[in-house]
Amino acid sequence: MNKILPSILVLALLAGLPLLSLPEYLLHLLITAFLLGLACTGWAMMGRFGQVSFGHGAFTGIGAYGMAMMWNLYGVSPWIGIPISVVLAAAAGALLGWPCFRLRVVGHYFALVTLAAGEIVRIFVTAAREITGGSLGMTPHLAPEAAFSAMQFSKSGFWWITLGAWAIGILVWHLQNRSMSAQALSAISEDEDAAASIGIRVAWEKLKVTVVSAALAALAGALMAQYRLYLNPETSAGLGISLQIVFGAIAGGMYGPLGPTIGALFTIGLEEVLRVFFGTGLIGAAPLIYGLLLVLFVLFMPRGLMGLFESRRHLGPGKSSSTKTPQRVGT
């Protein structure tokens, strides 16, 4: 409880950033990084309990395109459209998750099923090109005369929205962390059968966290699209954005509340530095270094950047507590 005051203070400081007349570019990077951080936080809520999803691109895609389609086709304000599309994405998460968890699609299988889900959304958007613009992407209609209801703000206005959404994400993370669900999921990640035998509703607990995680990813995806005012199946959905979310969470460390955000700041910062440093002359150098760092992180810093600071005590399976235990499925 004694963390509330410092948290509010930090939020207030962050909210005050635009007043310092920062360069627009810096604010742009912060908005992008915090929105990615929101998605990473959502991913980490599942990921730290061993539920690895390669399909969060599906949820960001549903969030982004749901919101934009409602605005462009029916004139539904993003203020209403974003909650609706977040609910849609959460429903999609439940639809995908429930059979997975009931039928115990776990580990590699779960990762690859979610990967398929992410690709479905991406290809669906590409295929439905009459209404989504296909791989050319689409832009939400501009409405300068009704900027507020269209949620089309200047950079500083959008920074506050971003910060609000991000704070919601962190709050949700904390609520989960303090709840019995976190304990249950921790038990599940160690051994599903043992967890079930002491009365944990395995499928139900997994479903809850998946739905929340999908909703946060969708919120991030929708806001990202609304901020850029441009949607593209490659950047809003699919494997690319999924891996970006995963990398952010891993790089920052997924066992603490701020780790995923730190990771997102790191990846966005890294991308920008590489882009500025190598320019367009050496396209390809950036993903090369990006991938190399991902490998090095996994090999030598599996607890991420935050792992450098934190003590050994933590919740959830980490390198220290969980070595691969031989598991037998079936008979």
Next chain:
Amino acid sequence: MNIFDPFLIEALINGILLGGVFALPVLGLNLVFGVVDVVWLCYAELVMVGMYIVWYLYNQMGWPLWMAFAVCLPCLAVLGVLLHVLVVRPLLTAPPINQVLATGGVLFVLQGGATLVFSTEFRSLGVDMPPMEVWEVFISGTKLSAFIAALVGAALLWLFLKYTYVGTAIRAIARDREVMPLMGVDPRRIYLIASAIGGSLAGLAACLLLVQLDVHPFVGLSFGPITFMICVMGGLGNMLGGFLAAFLMGVIISVGGFWGTTEWSYVFAFLFFIIMMFVRPRGLFAR
């Protein structure tokens, strides 16, 4: 609707031919997964590297095609071993997520490296064989020869696994990795061999794909996800299941493309995959 519509039969045959090409990377992935218990997320990118090797040797160096093919396979075998030694082996005792993520990082490295070296241009081999006509059905000569080569590759792999000592050890370790070391099989050696074979299967797949697809750094994304799905559908580590699922998926995509556009057929194929996962969670052909 007439089921003897020549175009439908053509789509069906094309689907089977497509399945033959999917089958090779599926076999490679399944072999590595079955033996080493690691999913190579960058497998399609290994194929992409192989395609560049063949393209470079044939189009730039002017080597004969068969020599380029012959060089491509061992190169990819070495790449597979390198991947195993540098990335997978240090992570063998880590949680499975870390192995998948690390190979995901290699995916970016290979894509970035290919972009750096070859730029994003589409490179074509420029080899084509005349189509054959059987009754009113046209069959592409390149696709048919790729299909036959894929079958030969799969048959060789089967013979190797079935009738050699190392092959038997590989099959045994895929069954039970705790007991086999007690029987005097060195798992580290078997892992290396499986990785080398997995790599060379990627090389063979590269040769066969290059005659029908242009190569560019992101070509892996066009067949990578579907390869993983076929593997899972057939049951990860289940070679025969994956092999059959490859043909099933090929037919679905091809016939789906006959009624709609190719993209819709992929949406349909992926949906089919997810539904099959719920019907048969351990794979279509789980024991």
